[in-house]
Amino acid sequence: MKENSLDRRKFCTILGAGSAALAVKPLTLFASEPFQVQEKPSTNIGDATKIPRNSLSMPGKFPGKVVHIKNSKAVVNDKPVEQEAYMMIEKAMLELTGQKSLKKAWRSFVNPGEIIGLKVNPSAGKLLTTSHAVVKSVVRQLTESGIDKKNIIIWDRRGIELIDTGFNSENYRGIKIMGTEQQDEKGSYFNKDGKLYSEGNIDKEWFYWADVDGVYDSKTMQYMVNGGKYSYFSKIVTKEVDKIINIPILKNVGGSITNAMKNLAFGSVSNTGRLHAKLLNDTCAEVCAFPPLRDKVVLNICDGLRGCFNGGPGANPQFICNYNSILASSDPVAMDRIAYDIIAEKRIAEGLQKSASPDSLTFLAMSSNLGLGVSDKEKIDLKVFDLS
Amino acid sequence: MNKFTFLLFFLLSHSINCFPQISGTFPTIDKSDLPDGKFQPARTFTGASLFGYIDGGAELYLEYGFSAAWISEIGFMGGKYKTEIFRMNGPEEAFGIFSVSKYRCRNMPPISSYTCQTRYQLQICAGSCYISIVNSSGRETDSIASLRIGEAIVHKITEPSAGFSNYLPGVQTEIIRSNAILAKGKLGLMNGAPDWEDYFKDATGYSVVILSGNENTVLSVKFKTREDLAKFESKHSWNPENISIAPNKLLSGETVRKLSENHLLIVIPK
Numbered sequence: 001m002k003e004n005s006l007d008r009r010k011f012c013t014i015l016g017a018g019s020a021a022l023a024v025k026p027l028t029l030f031a032s033e034p035f036q037v038q039e040k041p042s043t044n045i046g047d048a049t050k051i052p053r054n055s056l057s058m059p060g061k062f063p064g065k066v067v068h069i070k071n072s073k074a075v076v077n078d079k080p081v082e083q084e085a086y087m088m089i090e091k092a093m094l095e096l097t098g099q100k101s102l103k104k105a106w107r108s109f110v111n112p113g114e115i116i117g118l119k120v121n122p123s124a125g126k127l128l129t130t131s132h133a134v135v136k137s138v139v140r141q142l143t144e145s146g147i148d149k150k151n152i153i154i155w156d157r158r159g160i161e162l163i164d165t166g167f168n169s170e171n172y173r174g175i176k177i178m179g180t181e182q183q184d185e186k187g188s189y190f191n192k193d194g195k196l197y198s199e200g201n202i203d204k205e206w207f208y209w210a211d212v213d214g215v216y217d218s219k220t221m222q223y224m225v226n227g228g229k230y231s232y233f234s235k236i237v238t239k240e241v242d243k244i245i246n247i248p249i250l251k252n253v254g255g256s257i258t259n260a261m262k263n264l265a266f267g268s269v270s271n272t273g274r275l276h277a278k279l280l281n282d283t284c285a286e287v288c289a290f291p292p293l294r295d296k297v298v299l300n301i302c303d304g305l306r307g308c309f310n311g312g313p314g315a316n317p318q319f320i321c322n323y324n325s326i327l328a329s330s331d332p333v334a335m336d337r338i339a340y341d342i343i344a345e346k347r348i349a350e351g352l353q354k355s356a357s358p359d360s361l362t363f364l365a366m367s368s369n370l371g372l373g374v375s376d377k378e379k380i381d382l383k384v385f386d387l388s
Numbered sequence: 389m390n391k392f393t394f395l396l397f398f399l400l401s402h403s404i405n406c407f408p409q410i411s412g413t414f415p416t417i418d419k420s421d422l423p424d425g426k427f428q429p430a431r432t433f434t435g436a437s438l439f440g441y442i443d444g445g446a447e448l449y450l451e452y453g454f455s456a457a458w459i460s461e462i463g464f465m466g467g468k469y470k471t472e473i474f475r476m477n478g479p480e481e482a483f484g485i486f487s488v489s490k491y492r493c494r495n496m497p498p499i500s501s502y503t504c505q506t507r508y509q510l511q512i513c514a515g516s517c518y519i520s521i522v523n524s525s526g527r528e529t530d531s532i533a534s535l536r537i538g539e540a541i542v543h544k545i546t547e548p549s550a551g552f553s554n555y556l557p558g559v560q561t562e563i564i565r566s567n568a569i570l571a572k573g574k575l576g577l578m579n580g581a582p583d584w585e586d587y588f589k590d591a592t593g594y595s596v597v598i599l600s601g602n603e604n605t606v607l608s609v610k611f612k613t614r615e616d617l618a619k620f621e622s623k624h625s626w627n628p629e630n631i632s633i634a635p636n637k638l639l640s641g642e643t644v645r646k647l648s649e650n651h652l653l654i655v656i657p658k
Binding site for chain 1: 433434435436437439440442443444445446447470489490491492506507508509520522524575578579582583585
């Protein structure tokens, strides 16, 4: 059965006739009480801002600078092409750093001996994960720049999602794959004493406190690690890695986006279920303001080869598209601002919205206020190159 | 009075029916339903544990009212099909998720009242369930296999699907099927009708069916409580005394009438 355009047309006619027919007495407007907006829960962001920044702190070496590489050959038959991705990242790194050698470009951010964490985003499953074309290209360029594979960790929140999407020792020989949430070989999240394995993977010295209680049943707790008002940082970010290269994927969340900031914030702490509804924007900005992220994330490479323009952060095939893009920046806020434009343009072209929505940029304004990067488009130094 | 005007009159004047009630079974399938299928072990999620499956995406389902999910990969007819059954709290909630998840349907196969098929996905709303069957290659055989899987699942659902005679009395089911969006909060609007986010900003306790035409948009909005309705009226600076069962055109252009105590029908010209 096809969509019935005739009926639709008829219906529009019905409505058109109706509004004219309904032009009866006008309603009077009246002065009402000011509309009450719910008070926002408080958080411990003040603790984070008291901790002195250092030379590595966000927005890193090139505040406000974003490189956008386009390449129409980057995806063939809906599959990202690794060699094209490699060239796009190479160009992005050279243009971002102004270096002539790729090795020097990478060594602007990372050095041999440091443990480098690659934060990927496999949460939507095989259909819409950070691509292997991009991650393998990053690994190749890191090793070509003198970084030992054994010093590279590919990580995310959930071990099972990394494995399901192909981030395993077979595809990434010599590289450690780590998830904060872990299961044993039988698929259980609990050890023989009934304790969550992941409890050992959170660092209770670093936490994001918010006045919203996480209350979960036992089936949910295995994905949250803990309940209550504390979201603890993963030991992967506080202890395992020295530096982080953030490799998000270009996805929408309603009219907004999930890219660099959200990938970091929601991927690095426990007890996130409580944060989505009331503190989504705040969490994206504020969690990144804590030193384990603020002072370790040196580079952001957005995998925009494939992405989605609706239905995100999950993967609905009809909304997945080829953006054929790589973005690179040391400034995750500026990169998200550019990523937003790419997605908004697509959504408008697809008729999903008429114009950009200022509310969608709230988390970027908050991030900017916390000194994490540049959210004002006018102040972003955007360099665009097309390798097609 | 021509039939269109009559239908509009009907839309603005008809009374409300009740939705069907929820039944109790979960329509999972196995080899007994699909003998040639190879079923990977299913994962199940209930309530907030859906965060463990789709993380932040769970919020949308929870906003509508989510009960449980069953996810399996099914090998069938030479392909692999990620099959998800989301059981919502009722048929209306299932339609809501369906309505904001579908897009540019190539076909609407008649295996249920509400279906949408694209190259890579078959989406079905049946009873209280929203079903998604995804393939990764987009072949014609994938569409056929998806339909076979979908039919096997729908066959197990006895509960009636959502009806909309109370939201939009007199509107043809075909039009609802193709065009209506049902939202029960901010996330539903963000996903299905982002241009209406501002109109409902800070509104609470509402369920809205949105039907967009070329000249007008119809919003049929039910509020849980009188307070929720009053808050909405206050936000729009409407005088509640002037909103009644008789349609009234506002200075701001909307035509509003009360369908019942906490239920408004709003027609907005484009």
